[in-house]
Amino acid sequence: MPTTTAQLIREQQAGQIQALSSDQLGGVPFREYDRLTPFAEWAEANPAAALRRFHIEDLATYEIPLGGDSVSEEVTTQFLVSVAYPLDNRYGEDGTNGLVDAINQDRRKIQNAIGIHGYGSYVSGHNRCALADSDIEREGKVWFLRLTFDINFRQAIN
Numbered sequence: 001m002p003t004t005t006a007q008l009i010r011e012q013q014a015g016q017i018q019a020l021s022s023d024q025l026g027g028v029p030f031r032e033y034d035r036l037t038p039f040a041e042w043a044e045a046n047p048a049a050a051l052r053r054f055h056i057e058d059l060a061t062y063e064i065p066l067g068g069d070s071v072s073e074e075v076t077t078q079f080l081v082s083v084a085y086p087l088d089n090r091y092g093e094d095g096t097n098g099l100v101d102a103i104n105q106d107r108r109k110i111q112n113a114i115g116i117h118g119y120g121s122y123v124s125g126h127n128r129c130a131l132a133d134s135d136i137e138r139e140g141k142v143w144f145l146r147l148t149f150d151i152n153f154r155q156a157i158n
Contacts, residue, residue, distance in 0.1 A: 004125030
């Protein structure tokens, strides 16, 4: 059976998110955050540059393998996808309702791209990516869309 790694799945998901078009928010693209400073800390310090910046984190909640053989095993973990939205005037006259509308549109796009509907773009060995939780963190200068996905894949036994 084909195997993969959490790293390859994260990289594939980041590419899928970056490829999404932005109907709202003036065509601002999704961009992956790739610095050493913690993502939320950076976004709060740089709100003007944070719009649609995202980060994918392996929460490392690995459970007991679901099955396997002498070569590979089927495992489940969770990834957290965080997307930043600074509190400013980019969301139209409707203020925070416009911001929530933009966040919800992006949530649906991300869920369709990397979740169970995006299975056609999974890397070989990646079996499932299902949305487990969705929340909007509404604190500070930047709000965050937080999407937790259950990730199931087959990994090689080393």
